[in-house]
Every structure is written in C-alpha cells, then in structure tokens.
Amino acid sequence: MGKWLGLGLVALLVLLGLGAVGSYNSLVRLEQAVDAQWGQVENVYQRRLDLVPNLVATVKGAASFEQQTLTQVIEARAKASQVSLTASRELLEEPAAFQQFQQAQQNLSGALSRLLVTVERYPELRATENFRELQAQLEGTENRIAVERMRFNEAARAFNTRRNSFPTVLFAGFFGRRFAERPYFQAEPGAKTAPEVRF
Template sequence: MITWIIIGVIVVVLIFVVVGAYNKLVALDQRADQSFADIDVQLKQRQDLIPNLVETVKGYATHEAGTLAAVTQARAAAAGATSVNDKVAAENMLTGALGRLFAVSEAYPDLKANANFQQLQAELSDIENKLAAARRFFNNAVAEFNAVRRQFPTVLFAGLVGYGSDKPFFDVGEGDRAAMNAAPPTVNFQA
C-alpha cells in the first residue's frame, strides 16, 4: 500500500514537472515568434521606404542604373522571403545594396543636400536602429528558448511535442560582420 502511494506521488510530481516544462517551452516559443513578428514590422517599414529612396536618387544619378536595380531586386527578395534564414539572407543582401546606394549619393552633392533624400535617409536610419533593437530582443528570446529546450528534463520530451530543434538566430551576414570590423564611416554635415 505504501509503495503505491509513493509511486503515485512520484507520478504526480513527474506530471507537474513535465507540464511545467512544456508550458515554459510554449511560452518561450510564443515570445520568440512575437519577437520575430516585431522584426517583420520593422523590415516592412524599411521595404516601404526604399522605392521613395530609389526614386529620389534616380532623379540625380541617372547613370547609376545598376545600383538602383540591385536595390530594387534586393527589396523584392526581402519582401518575398518567408523563413527566418531566407529573411536573414535577403535582408543582408538589401543592407549591402543600400550601402552601395548611399555610397553613390556621396558623389552627388545636390542629392546629399536634397531635403527629401535627407528625410528618407533619417527615417531609414531610425528604422535601422529599431531593427537592431528588435533583432537583439529576438536573439535573446531564441537563446532562452534554445537553452530551455536543451535542459533536463525538457530535453527528454521536447522532440515528442514538436520542439525537437533549435530556433535559428537572426544573424548578421559575413559582409555585415566585415563592415563591423572596418573603420567607422566619417560623418560630414557640410555639403
């Protein structure tokens, strides 16, 4: 009789541990998904600014068609990406194309002085800052999810309930990593 009571208590404790661990996985998965949705909002705002930016540059730099086409193609790829890995790759390509676009603008003093271009550049810079914060939040949520998924006792049943693999981080690409190690750009407010 006492053996059955001990077995019953152990089973109840195990059920509570498993249910608690499962609920924590679900909550962390939801937090990571919500964090990625926040990134999606910022990416959409950035993608919506790009056609205006391209049109503004077109008026000044008509012979830079290759750069403008690259930005347009990169934006289309970013807008069509669905998975985290596809979005990361497409956004890294878009960031590189935008960098080339801003490099082109350096050759056109009239463009740099254009109020519309300056406003679009400021809005894009603001969105980039928000994106950086959203990426940090997402990567933190993913790290927490991945850590809990690998911990005991969660690791014993995570695969059985649909959480068998780690979530991917929103990582900067090799080009961005190289740019982070390069010298910072020089800012000159004198047109």
C-alpha cells in the first residue's frame, strides 16, 4: 500500500511540476507579446515626435502665424519625448509611469489639434505642398497610434486574463513584479461625450 501511495504522490508532484512549467511558459509567451506590441506603440509615437519638428518648421514659414500655438506644440513635444525616454519596462510595470506617459501623449495630441485648427485661418499655409503632406502624414500617424494602442490593449488583456486565471494567479505571485498585471490605454477625458456641432 505504501508503494502505491508513494507512486501516487510522485505522479501528483510531476503533474504539478508540468502544470507550473506550462503556466510559466504561457505567461512568458504572453508577456513577450505585450512587450512586442508595446514596441509598436512606441514606434508610432516616435514617428509622430519625428514629424512635429518638420511641421513646426513649415508653419514657422508663415511669418504672421501665432507664436503661442507653436510654443505649445514644441513644449508638448519636449515633454512627450522626455517621458518616452524612461525605461519601457518601468512604463509597463508601474501604473503611475504609464499614466504619465499617456498624459504626455494626450497633451501633444491636444497641442497638435489646436495647431491644425489655427492653421485653418491661414489659407496660404494650407495651400503649401509641404504642409499638406505633413498634415496627411500626421493624420495617418494618429490612425496608426489608435490601431497600435488597440492591439496593445488586446495583448495586455490576454496576458492579464491568463495571469489572473486560477491556478496561474497563485503561481504568478511567486515571481513578484516579474508577471505584474499590464495597464491598458484609457480613453481621453471627455471622449465619452459627443462633440457639439453648430452651424
């Protein structure tokens, strides 16, 4: 009887070990998917940061253009660039750092929107080929940002779902911050309210 009990205990330990290895490997695979998608998010944000100086230089060509609007764009870009230089790993593991990154990017988006609205009052600037091309590239980049943020949220959801599923949640706890939950991009404040259109 003791022999069978020993074999049963060994078989149970082997099954638990295999389950632990499987859980660990699936968390690593999903974590890598989140990290890869985060790289894509950073890539499109960097593309936008690279386009801003060209846009500012083109707009500066209009001598009468409002300097305050340009200054806001330049400052927002500098802040977004500064936050982007922090370690990627820290952004994904620290909700406060992730929130700061998202806020800096939202500030840059707002400054760019104000710039493009202000440009509407300068038909000679809108007519330049350089400006039209940069505006089209910025619009395309904003669309890419939205797509990559959506894909990041999907990868984070898959990771968080697996990480918080039983019994993986018990196993993930042994590794501390290694398998911390991943944050999600949230909608900008006020995005739930439909804009009011007046004619």
